[in-house]
Amino acid sequence: MDKFVIDGGLPLNGTIATSGAKNSALPALAAALLTAEKVVLHRIPRVRDIRTMERLLVNIGSEMSVDEETVTIETPKILSPEAPYELVKTMRASSLVLGPLVARAGRARVSMPGGCGIGARPINFHLAGLEHLGAKISQEYGYIEAVAPDGLKGGHIVFDRITVTGTEDILMAAVLASGETTIENAAREPEVVDLAAMLTKMGAKIEGAGSSLIKVQGVSQLHGVTHEIIADRIEAGTFIIAGAITGGDLTVTGCVTEHLGALIEKLVDVGVRITAPDACTVRVQPDGGLRPADMTTEEYPGFATDLQAQYMALMTQADGISIISETIFENRFMHAQELMRMGARIRIEGGRAILAGGSRLTGAGVIASDLRASASLVLAAMVAKGETVIDRVYHIDRGYEKIEEKLSAAGARIRRVE
Numbered sequence: 545m546d547k548f549v550i551d552g553g554l555p556l557n558g559t560i561a562t563s564g565a566k567n568s569a570l571p572a573l574a575a576a577l578l579t580a581e582k583v584v585l586h587r588i589p590r591v592r593d594i595r596t597m598e599r600l601l602v603n604i605g606s607e608m609s610v611d612e613e614t615v616t617i618e619t620p621k622i623l624s625p626e627a628p629y630e631l632v633k634t635m636r637a638s639s640l641v642l643g644p645l646v647a648r649a650g651r652a653r654v655s656m657p658g659g660c661g662i663g664a665r666p667i668n669f670h671l672a673g674l675e676h677l678g679a680k681i682s683q684e685y686g687y688i689e690a691v692a693p694d695g696l697k698g699g700h701i702v703f704d705r706i707t708v709t710g711t712e713d714i715l716m717a718a719v720l721a722s723g724e725t726t727i728e729n730a731a732r733e734p735e736v737v738d739l740a741a742m743l744t745k746m747g748a749k750i751e752g753a754g755s756s757l758i759k760v761q762g763v764s765q766l767h768g769v770t771h772e773i774i775a776d777r778i779e780a781g782t783f784i785i786a787g788a789i790t791g792g793d794l795t796v797t798g799c800v801t802e803h804l805g806a807l808i809e810k811l812v813d814v815g816v817r818i819t820a821p822d823a824c825t826v827r828v829q830p831d832g833g834l835r836p837a838d839m840t841t842e843e844y845p846g847f848a849t850d851l852q853a854q855y856m857a858l859m860t861q862a863d864g865i866s867i868i869s870e871t872i873f874e875n876r877f878m879h880a881q882e883l884m885r886m887g888a889r890i891r892i893e894g895g896r897a898i899l900a901g902g903s904r905l906t907g908a909g910v911i912a913s914d915l916r917a918s919a920s921l922v923l924a925a926m927v928a929k930g931e932t933v934i935d936r937v938y939h940i941d942r943g944y945e946k947i948e949e950k951l952s953a954a955g956a957r958i959r960r961v962e
């Protein structure tokens with residue numbers, strides 16, 4: 545298993561380019577199942593979760609070719625409307641094929657996603673939504689079976705709680721359902737808007753993406769499309785915080801500053817100098833010491849839960865006490881223990897982490913527990929005195945493209961040990 549070895553103490557300077565968004569590429573790949581025609585997707589990041597989704601599509605019957613960050617998919621026929629346990633257990637987002645398969649083939653068999661490090665993460669809202677569109681749902685032998693032999697029918701869906709992939713799954717089902725579907729309390733994430741943009745280019749009729757009420761007029765079929773995926777706001781946010789924590793002068797390019805509003809606002813509170821020379825560039829510079837600032841994770845446009853761990857690393861360096869409240873997932877503080885091994889002072893009380901900042905971190909052996917937790921350990925290691933060895937970096941490879949190369953190019957002393 546690969547490890548990262550990081551020698552801390554150097555500021556990040558220079559420029560880092562942002563990749564395409566993993567959490568936009570995953571639903572876009574699943575959406576390719578909705579048509580028999582060619583789908584060409586650009587800016588697809590070469591990360592492990594994407595490769596898992598590609599394997600799943602080939603399993604289902606897609607023909608696929610990959611040329612760097614361009615993926616071409618054609619699914620003339622759904623040969624096997626199934627997402628097997630072997631794939632779903634490695635990536636819960638595999639459940640994103642549920643909606644497209646029921647809509648296109650009238651049937652889907654998807655392994656129930658098991659537990660996840662950051663929370664229970666059930667898919668009950670996805671299933672309830674499909675039932676509202678007329679699908680019959682059953683569960684046995686660890687699999688969900690969804691059938692709609694006569695096709696899906698438009699319906700009115702109200703999510704009890706905002707769900708990102710739930711909104712995407714139902715959106716992909718509703719575009720081929722007969723009649724109108726309304727989705728209330730829908731997720732407003734940029735990735736949902738990007739998916740709706742792609743589906744609209746395929747001939748779908750969608751209104752209100754980006755708001756909490758989405759309306760869909762079903763169509764009988766969708767055609768092929770060429771679509772470029774949006775920038776990864778979480779990857780960009782991770783680098784912006786990396787610049788802030790190391791006290792460097794770092795410019796992150798190819799991102800969408802508008803998607804980073806909550807983070808930028810918070811970093812200004814913390815006392816970091818942030819400038820945005822244009823709509824897709826953010827420059828981070830030090831501006832005196834780091835001040836503590838409480839933060840609560842929220843659905844978009846609030847502060848992203850996927851940046852919470854990285855922000856915690858930053859707050860270990862702030863001059864005073866800060867409180868971080870995690871409201872989206874019930875168990876997303878696994879990184880705190882590892883940060884404490886490096887000398888951070890953190891107390892966890894339920895969904896809140898109380899940090900006594902001003903910690904002089906020192907290098908240590910630490911273990912990554914999930915994708916974003918591993919990113920926070922990389923950030924902490926870059927300011928720690930001495931050498932840190934991060935184990936299980938396969939977690940970080942799930943969602944960051946060549947992160948050690950990008951950080952080294954900006955001056956970090958980081959290397960991968962295979």
Ligand code: EPZ
Pocket residue numbers: 567570637663664665666667668669670671705706707708709710849850872873874915916943
């Ligand atoms: C998406 O996960 C992202 N994944 C996650 O990013 C992200 O953390 C999350 O949204 C929140 O922003 C992808 O887009 C592939 P949810 P998702 O459904 O859709 C509960 C990363 O690091 N819920 O919005 O699975 C759920 O348990 C990953 O890139 C139900 O109870 O998250 C959670 O507490 C991690 N029943 C809350 O809702 C359901 O049917 C929000 O989850 C669905 C969700």
